[in-house]
Structure formats: structure tokens, C-alpha cells
Amino acid sequence: MTSDVEIVERDFGELALNMGPQHPSTHGVLRLVLYLRGETVLRAVPGIGYLHRGVEKLCETLAYDQLAPVFERNDYLGPTSNSLAFVLTVERHGSFHVPRRGAWLRGLVAELQRVASHLVWLGTLGLDLGGALGGGTTLYMYCFREREKILDLLEELTGTRFHTNFNLIGGARYDLTSAIGAHARGLADGFDAMLDELLSMSAKSGVFRGRTEGVGVISRDLALGAGVTGPVLRGSGVAFDIRRARPYDAYAELEFDIPVRTAGDALARFEVRMAEIGQSARLIRQIVDGLPPGPICSRKPLKNPKATKLAAGEAYAAVESPRGELGVLLVADGTSQPWRLKINAPSFANLQVVPLIAPGMLLADVIATLGSLDPVMGDVDR
Amino acid sequence: MGQVKPESLEDLSEEVVRFPGGGLALVRSDLLFAWAQKSSLWPLTFGLACCAIEMMATFAGRFDLDRFGVILRPTPRQADVMIIAGTVTIKMAPRIRTLYDQMAHPKWVISMGACANSGDHYRHVYSVVPGVDHVIPVDVYVAGCPPTPEALMEGIFALQRKIMEGASARG
Amino acid sequence: MPAAEVVAALAARVGAVPFTLGVDVSAPDLLVTLRALRDVHGYRYYVCASATDRSAEFELLHGVRNLDTNDDIWVRVHLPRDAPEVDSAAHTYAGAEWQEREIFDLFGLIFRAHPDPRRLMLPDQYVGHPLRKDFPIDTPWGYRPATVGAPVAEPEA
Numbered sequence: 191m192t193s194d195v196e197i198v199e200r201d202f203g204e205l206a207l208n209m210g211p212q213h214p215s216t217h218g219v220l221r222l223v224l225y226l227r228g229e230t231v232l233r234a235v236p237g238i239g240y241l242h243r244g245v246e247k248l249c250e251t252l253a254y255d256q257l258a259p260v261f262e263r264n265d266y267l268g269p270t271s272n273s274l275a276f277v278l279t280v281e282r283h284g285s286f287h288v289p290r291r292g293a294w295l296r297g298l299v300a301e302l303q304r305v306a307s308h309l310v311w312l313g314t315l316g317l318d319l320g321g322a323l324g325g326g327t328t329l330y331m332y333c334f335r336e337r338e339k340i341l342d343l344l345e346e347l348t349g350t351r352f353h354t355n356f357n358l359i360g361g362a363r364y365d366l367t368s369a370i371g372a373h374a375r376g377l378a379d380g381f382d383a384m385l386d387e388l389l390s391m392s393a394k395s396g397v398f399r400g401r402t403e404g405v406g407v408i409s410r411d412l413a414l415g416a417g418v419t420g421p422v423l424r425g426s427g428v429a430f431d432i433r434r435a436r437p438y439d440a441y442a443e444l445e446f447d448i449p450v451r452t453a454g455d456a457l458a459r460f461e462v463r464m465a466e467i468g469q470s471a472r473l474i475r476q477i478v479d480g481l482p483p484g485p486i487c488s489r490k491p492l493k494n495p496k497a498t499k500l501a502a503g504e505a506y507a508a509v510e511s512p513r514g515e516l517g518v519l520l521v522a523d524g525t526s527q528p529w530r531l532k533i534n535a536p537s538f539a540n541l542q543v544v545p546l547i548a549p550g551m552l553l554a555d556v557i558a559t560l561g562s563l564d565p566v567m568g569d570v571d572r
Numbered sequence: 573m574g575q576v577k578p579e580s581l582e583d584l585s586e587e588v589v590r591f592p593g594g595g596l597a598l599v600r601s602d603l604l605f606a607w608a609q610k611s612s613l614w615p616l617t618f619g620l621a622c623c624a625i626e627m628m629a630t631f632a633g634r635f636d637l638d639r640f641g642v643i644l645r646p647t648p649r650q651a652d653v654m655i656i657a658g659t660v661t662i663k664m665a666p667r668i669r670t671l672y673d674q675m676a677h678p679k680w681v682i683s684m685g686a687c688a689n690s691g692d693h694y695r696h697v698y699s700v701v702p703g704v705d706h707v708i709p710v711d712v713y714v715a716g717c718p719p720t721p722e723a724l725m726e727g728i729f730a731l732q733r734k735i736m737e738g739a740s741a742r743g
Numbered sequence: 744m745p746a747a748e749v750v751a752a753l754a755a756r757v758g759a760v761p762f763t764l765g766v767d768v769s770a771p772d773l774l775v776t777l778r779a780l781r782d783v784h785g786y787r788y789y790v791c792a793s794a795t796d797r798s799a800e801f802e803l804l805h806g807v808r809n810l811d812t813n814d815d816i817w818v819r820v821h822l823p824r825d826a827p828e829v830d831s832a833a834h835t836y837a838g839a840e841w842q843e844r845e846i847f848d849l850f851g852l853i854f855r856a857h858p859d860p861r862r863l864m865l866p867d868q869y870v871g872h873p874l875r876k877d878f879p880i881d882t883p884w885g886y887r888p889a890t891v892g893a894p895v896a897e898p899e900a
Contacts, residue, residue, distance in 0.1 A: 239863060242864040242865065246849075247873055248880065415787065415789060416836075417836070435813050504763050517790070530795045534790060542841040
């Protein structure tokens with residue numbers, strides 16, 4: 191029997207929706223071509239390279255000592271991690287000594303920037319989820335208010351707000367005075383209250399959970415095969431953190447936990463990052479309290495950057511940037527310039543799971559997934 | 573008109589006639605329009621690289637550009653100002669041109685940071701446009717790598733002064 | 744440092760020769776080596792791929808990791824400059840797909856049976872492979888200093 195009302199389903203076919211490179215929800219200049227049927231994504235084809243600045247080629251034309259500031263511009267939310275990965279590779283390959291105090295200070299700045307980076311991520315995630323969180327800008331405003339406090343401290347310590355240029359081959363560039371140390375300590379003590387406040391605006395909201403729970407699930411197997419890294423990997427149940435697995439600088443001496451969630455969805459990645467802010471606060475407190483005395487850099491200020499030469503050979507070293515494993519593969523040829531530098535960028539690895547998990551998702555969930563992956567296009571494109 | 577920097581309608585007008593309970597101002601129309609335009613500069617939400625993060629910080633709580641009438645619009649159709657915040661690559665340049673062409677007149681461009689001004693240390697690289705002014709006309713250049721929020725605000729004020737001086741966009 | 748017994752097993756299986764970061768294998772053995780690493784030795788995590796221009800030849804490296812033992816191994820192949828072709832690892836490790844596209848884009852190495860063999864970073868019409876050593880860094884392309892405000896068209900291939 192046919193009912194009185196015949197339900198007509200009209201098939202409008204496949205719609206190709208171009209998102210970006212100018213779009214507020216793509217975190218920079220990412221382009222996504224989404225093939226939709228209704229509101230369901232059939233395929234997603236990311237287009238990247240809109241910020242390809244040829245850093246790897248540029249590196250081949252500069253001396254080792256000139257390169258750290260160039261690296262800072264890649265992942266512009268955690269600049270210190272970039273230059274840290276580079277100086278670590280050079281130090282390991284060239285056997286440069288790093289004084290203990292310098293190593294601890296590098297960890298301090300890296301952890302401060304990790305918190306600042308996660309705050310930008312949370313603020314933009316709030317904007318991405320938009321109306322669901324009552325305008326979305328609430329979270330953004332609160333996150334940037336807290337971030338400004340960290341940037342103030344970095345400005346006090348290094349003179350700039352976030353491209354700190356703090357890392358040198360062989361140590362750190364700026365020393366911590368007791369006044370700045372007290373400032374950092376006070377800031378880190380406030381992070382727990384800040385976390386409570388931010389969680390009350392995000393995780394405690396049912397709408398937020400509804401938008402993120404079960405959304406953008408990355409299975410453990412996919413996470414391994416695609417090589418995703420950082421909080422995305424740890425959100426999929428793999429407890430791998432470069433700071434613990436291959437400790438660099440001060441991390442072998444410091445106590446911290448590695449937050450892991452097994453769900454693999456956007457909420458899991460959110461929870462991992464929020465827990466990481468707490469762990470960073472713990473690390474900052476330990477570093478400020480136990481900062482060893484002594485010099486901060488083992489090398490004298492340079493007059494001629496071309497004087498540093500590295501023996502021929504290959505080296506790879508990685509750090510845990512706010513987005514995950516940031517590695518530098520160095521191929522040296524015995525001169526003062528690298529023959530080849532490959533930057534293993536965490537955002538690149540994390541972003542390439544989007545076409546693998548997007549089919550079948552709702553359009554709005556793609557935005558939530560993208561927000562939870564936290565790609566930085568400078569890091570993806572280099 | 574170089575010295576005129578009116579802050580209110582009374583400063584703006586050449587003659588104000590006061591009535592009991594009201595007022596009448598006689599203003600040149602171009603000055604009035606310029607005054608309206610500079611007081612509601614709506615930039616396009618358009619970040620390219622590091623500078624975009626400082627631009628976001630400028631729009632957030634501490635610096636609060638809303639109080640100058642500067643409110644972000646996500647579509648070029650509603651925007652007056654394009655803030656080029658970051659490195660312009662050859663892949664992005666045609667898109668920037670398209671976005672610029674989609675903006676309604678009158679329109680202005682602020683080039684924010686060393687990359688947009690000149691390409692910075694990337695200017696010789698095979699994929700980078702050495703300055704956004706190869707692609708679109710620029711009204712105000714803001715120096716810095718990245719410029720601080722204060723510097724960006726000064727850039728916006730400079731654009732407002734420029735609008736009041738009548739030397740507005742080339743388009 | 745790669746685990747010694749894995750290197751020994753690979754040496755016995757495909758004649759791999761160790762170097763600082765991993766093993767050198769011949770190009771036809773690349774996929775066999777990667778599959779053995781993934782399925783037999785537990786190197787299931789894909790780190791990244793890289794290429795190096797050595798003037799006479801290209802080197803291609805795939806980095807894989809065993810998360811249980813925390814070991815990295817880089818599998819390196821040498822490709823002749825006039826015919827830089829190699830099998831794609833994208834079907835073995837999902838993460839290799841974009842890495843290989845990037846290497847194709849910047850170095851011009853050809854990956855056989857790659858699922859999506861397009862440029863990744865540069866525009867599709869771009870001519871040349873910029874990370875090759877014979878490609879000058881300041882090669883202008885498309886945008887020469889022109890009159891201000893001139894429209895910018897997509898250059899022809």
C-alpha cells in the first residue's frame with residue numbers, strides 16, 4: 191500500500207564545494223575541495239602549498255649559524271620548537287656541548303610556547319565550532335587574554351613576542367633573571383585556574399561535547415600507518431612522546447606525564463591537549479625552581495657565521511613541538527652550509543589523514559575535525 | 573586638506589549652526605564620506621602566515637580593534653580593507669588578486685609585515701612573490717617580523733589619516 | 744641507531760648495506776624491504792620521506808619507526824639522475840602518499856603506481872623541480888617586478 195503522502199527524495203547529485211584558501215575555518219591558507227551529496231562528504235581533496243616558502247632550498251644557501259631564525263618562521267605557533275629541532279640536529283652531528291642551564295632554559299621557553307600554542311588552538315577551535323558555543327568568540331577572547339600573559343613574559347625574557355630566536359647552536363641566547371623567574375613561576379601557578387575556566391566554557395558544555403564526541407575518529411592502525419603525531423597520535427591511544435621516548439635537553443631530568451586517550455576522536459585530542467597544558471605548567475615550575483647555575487651557551491658570540499663547519503654525514507633529531515614530532519634530517523657535506531635539510535613537519539603528517547577519514551562525515555564535522563587536528567599551514571607547506 | 577584631522581562632526585564641519593535642542597552642520601560631502609569610511613574600516617578575515625597570529629591578537633581582548641570600528645568580515649563583498657598578513661606565494665597571488673577584485677569600492681590594502689612588504693628573507697625563493705605590491709596596490713606598509721599589535725594599530729591609524737586626507741584608494 | 748638484528752635480517756634478505764641512519768637497498772627491493780619492516784619487524788609507524796640530490800644520482804629515504812622498541816630505520820635507495828623512477832610506498836604506508844607527492848614536486852622523482860601523482864606544493868603549471876641542485880633558488884617564475892596593480896594571470900604551462 192502506498193501512503194497518501196508520497197515522499198519524494200530528490201537527488202541533486204554530487205556537489206563540489208571549494209573551501210579556502212581564504213576561509214576563516216581552515217586555519218590559514220588550506221584549501222579543501224569537498225565533494226558532497228547533501229550534507230555528507232563523499233571525498234575531500236586538500237590543496238596545500240599556498241604558503242610554500244621554499245625553506246628547505248633557502249637553508250641550502252645559508253650558513254648553519256644563520257638558520258635558526260629562518261626555522262622559527264615555519265611553525266609560527268611554536269617557533270622555539272622549530273629552531274630547537276634544528277640546533278639539536280646540528281649539536282648531535284657536530285658534537286657541540288650544551289651547558290645544563292642553557293638546556294633547561296630552552297625547555298622553559300618551549301613549554302611556555304606549547305601552552306601559548308594550545309591556547310591559540312583552543313581559541314580557533316571555539317571559532318570553528320562557532321554558534322554552537324554561543325558565538326564562539328567567547329573562547330577565543332579568553333584564550334587570547336591568557337596567551338597575552340605568556341607573550342608578555344616571553345617579551346620580558348627575549349625582547350620579542352613569539353619569534354623569540356632563543357635557541358643557539360650550543361645553548362640559549364638569553365638568561366633568566368630572578369625577577370623573570372618569579373614572573374614565570376607565578377604564571378605557571380595560574381595555569382590550573384585558567385584550565386578550569388577554559389574547561390567550564392568548553393568541555394563542560396553539552397553542545398561542545400556533542401560537536402566533538404565521536405567526530406573525526408582516527409583508529410590506532412591508521413594513526414600509525416599515516417604517521418600522525420603529537421596529540422593526534424596520543425588521542426588515538428599511542429603513548430609516544432619524543433620528550434619521553436628520546437629525551438633531549440632537560441626532559442630526562444624532569445617529571446611529567448604523557449596524557450593519552452584511546453577514543454581517537456576530536457574530543458580525545460581536545461582532552462590530550464588540555465591535559466598537556468597542565469603538564470607544561472608542571473614542567474615550567476620544575477625548571478624555574480631547579481634551574482642549575484652556570485653558563486647558558488658553550489660557544490662565544492660569532493663574528494663569522496661561515497666559520498662553523500660540519501663533517502659530511504647524515505643526522506636526524508626530533509623534538510616534541512606543540513603539534514607533535516618535529517624532526518630535522520640533515521645531510522652535511524663538510525662545508526658551513528647544509529647540503530640538504532629535510533623538515534619533518536608534524537602538521538603535514540596530521541593533515542594528510544583528512545582525506546582518509548573525511549568520507550562519510552557531515553560537512554560541519556569536517557570543520558570540527560580540522561580544528562582538532564590543529565594544522566599550522568606554515569608548518570605544512572614550509 | 574593635509575592638516576584637517578577631525579575627530580567629531582563639529583571638527584569635521586566648516587560651519588555649525590546651533591539651534592535650541594539641535595544642530596545643523598554644513599559639511600563638504602567628500603569629507604563627510606571620508607569621515608564615515610575611516611570610522612568603519614572592515615577588514616577581510618584573511619591570514620597568510622605568522623603575521624595573521626598577531627593580527628588575531630590585535631582583534632582579541634587586549635588590543636580590541638572593535639573600538640575603532642574595525643570589525644572583521646569573512647567575505648570580500650563586505651570588506652573595505654585587506655590586511656595582507658604574511659608571505660605571498662606564487663600559488664596564493666592569483667587568489668589574492670581575485671579577492672581584491674571582489675571587494676567593493678572604495679577599498680584599501682594594508683601590507684603587514686616584512687614578507688608582505690618585500691618578501692623578507694624569502695624574497696629570492698623560487699615560490700615567493702617579493703612583496704604583495706607586485707599583485708595589488710598597497711596603501712600602508714607596516715614594518716616588523718611580525719609587527720606587534722601596536723604597529724598594526726598604527727598602520728590602521730595611518731590608513732585612517734590617509735582616508736581623511738583624501739588620498740584614498742587607487743580603485 | 745637502527746637495531747642490529749633488523750639490519751642483519753635485511754642484509755640476509757635483500758642484501759641491505761647499513762649506513763649511519765639505516766640501510767641502503769637497491770631500488771627494486773624497496774617495497775620488499777618496507778613490507779618486511781612493517782610486517783615482520785614491527786616498524787609500523789611511518790616517519791617521513793626525504794630525497795637528496797647528489798648530482799650524479801638521487802637518494803630517496805623512507806623513515807619508519809618501531810614504537811615498541813623506539814627504533815628508527817631509514818631505508819635509502821639510489822636512483823640514477825636520468826631515470827629517477829621507483830615504486831611508490833603509499834600502498835604500504837598511508838603516510839607516504841603526500842611525502843612522495845612532495846618529493847615528486849620538488850625533486851622530480853617518479854613514483855610508480857602512486858595513487859595521486861600530482862604536484863603538492865607548487866602550482867600545477869609550474870615548470871621545473873626546485874630542490875634539484877641545478878635549479879637556482881632565485882628562478883623567477885610568473886611574477887617579475889611589474890607595474891603596480893597589473894592583473895596577475897595564471898602563467899601558462
